[in-house]
Amino acid sequence: MKHIRKCILLLICLLTASAGLSACSSKEEQKQDVTQTEKQMNTDKNFSAAAKKLQPVKVTDTAFTRLSRTELQISWSDSLNPYVTEYAVLRKEAAQSDWNTVITLHSDGESLGRTLAVTDTLPDDSMHQYFYRVDVTAASPDKYTGEAGEEIPATNLIICIDPGHFEGKNAITSDNLAYAEGDFNLSLASELEQTLKNNYGISSKLTRSTGSITIGGYKDQQLDSSHISLRGEFSENCDLFVSLHTNANLENAGGSPTEQQPISINKPIIFVNSAALDDPTALRIANEIGSRLAEASFDKGLSTTRTFRTAGAEDVLEWTDAYNDSRNKEGTVCKRTGTNGDYYGVLRGASNVQVPGLIIEHGFHTVPEVRQAAVNEDLKNVWSKADAEGIAAGFGLLENE
Ligand SMILES: [Zn+2]
Structure with missing residues (x-):
């Protein structure tokens, strides 16, 4: 029984070593570690408090227009421009999980009531159904955090x-x-x-x-x-x-x-x-x-x-x-x-x-x-x-x- 417990303890030590924890250290070391952990926790608290203040930036007004059997236009407003450095238009095939970047666009930082639009040219004129979304890179990472855009379906039908x-x-x-x-x-x-x-x-x-x-x-x-x-x-x-x-x-x-x-x-x-x-x-x-x-x-x-x-x-x-x-x-x-x-x-x-x-x-x-x-x-x-x-x-x- 003792032997088994030792083995388990050793296993825990091995596992925690790589995680930088100190489950097997001396009492003195443990005390230091507690202090460090408390410090870390305080830092984490501050960090999460800061993280909570980050404003999410997300494109939710994505629209699609079928221009032709092989051209789908994806558009959204420039209202997030002041908070964004770059937009990425992503596309995935229906029933698949991989998102691919169609194109990236730089924001000029100004919100002037314009519509931003890109045209996606399809590989052929057979029936296609895709899902699109527009992701953003936030302009000030200390203030804003970019979120994945809302998904919309689009077909060439x-x-x-x-x-x-x-x-x-x-x-x-x-x-x-x-x-x-x-x-x-x-x-x-x-x-x-x-x-x-x-x-x-x-x-x-x-x-x-x-x-x-x-x-x-x-x-x-x-x-x-x-x-x-x-x-x-x-x-x-x-x-x-x-x-x-x-x-x-x-x-x-x-x-x-x-x-x-x-x-x-x-x-x-x-x-x-x-x-x-x-x-x-x-x-x-x-x-x-x-x-x-x-x-x-x-x-x-x-x-x-x-x-x-x-x-x-x-x-x-x-x-x-x-x-x-x-x-x-x-x-x-x-x-x-x-x-x-x-x-x-x-x-x-x-x-x-x-x-x-x-x-x-x-x-x-x-x-x-x-x-x-x-x-x-x-x-x-x-x-x-x-x-x-x-x-x-x-x-x-x-x-x-
Ligand atoms: Zn009738």
Whole structure:
């Protein structure tokens, strides 16, 4: 037993020797050491007190702009210039842990309301998702301490979002909720745009960002009828086109008044265009969005089934009124073929410019509970989150945490 204790003591001596401690010294030495330790502790106290006074300097306003498929611009304000000698723009690949310096910039010490920006050129035009942050070297190390900047996601993807119809279109007047599909679609679109950018680094362009829409000299009603394909063609060079809608049914479907339908009719229906049918990523996105919408609506008590019938290119359903108006049925991915290809003009327009396109029928605005949730609750957040997550999942992107 004693032998073991000696061995342990020796081991402790060996271990502490390298750390400069004195566990095995004489009493006299120990006394000195205590004094030294106390001194050291006091110094440490002073040092930590000083350290506490150091002001953290951190870049928290980093933003990204997609300039092109191969150029991402990272920007931040010059407000920290007086406290910083140098900025380092760092980048890491999504799902990896190594940060690499893209470029370093010297601060001129002045805060003049300018935007500092650097352009990162990507190795190629295939899909990329990165995370960026801007770190700083503090100007006066005795006063300031540089901290790692806030991380933002960035991709070279761009989505065209079409808020269906225009202001006031498909207004429900049989109750006093003042629901209009054209208005709700716009609020869904702006939520979706923000979520895609902030959470995944996906950029968007919108066919309209106000109640009114103008493309190629045409307006509102024209772009909702004879020239509707221009909305889809607006997505040229985008990675995806999504037209956001809420659904309706035939007059008095199932024997209930048209706008007093039961929640059992409610389900998401995702239409794919012919370009999307040929694109596994777009089909995956359609299925991912539909599945999430089905869950979201069920969880809010707005439908009777939480499942969604997913489909591959071979078993995408040809849409019918009967399926649309069916009750207690799962939502699914649909196609609708007309005499000139895609039946719906918006989807045909996207196909015309070789962009995979979806019409997202989020749910039925002919159900009073849905209108109630849209007008008075957070339905636009819940549904746009499902859209954003579905798009990101389909592309295989990570969420910023
Ligand atoms: Zn619509």
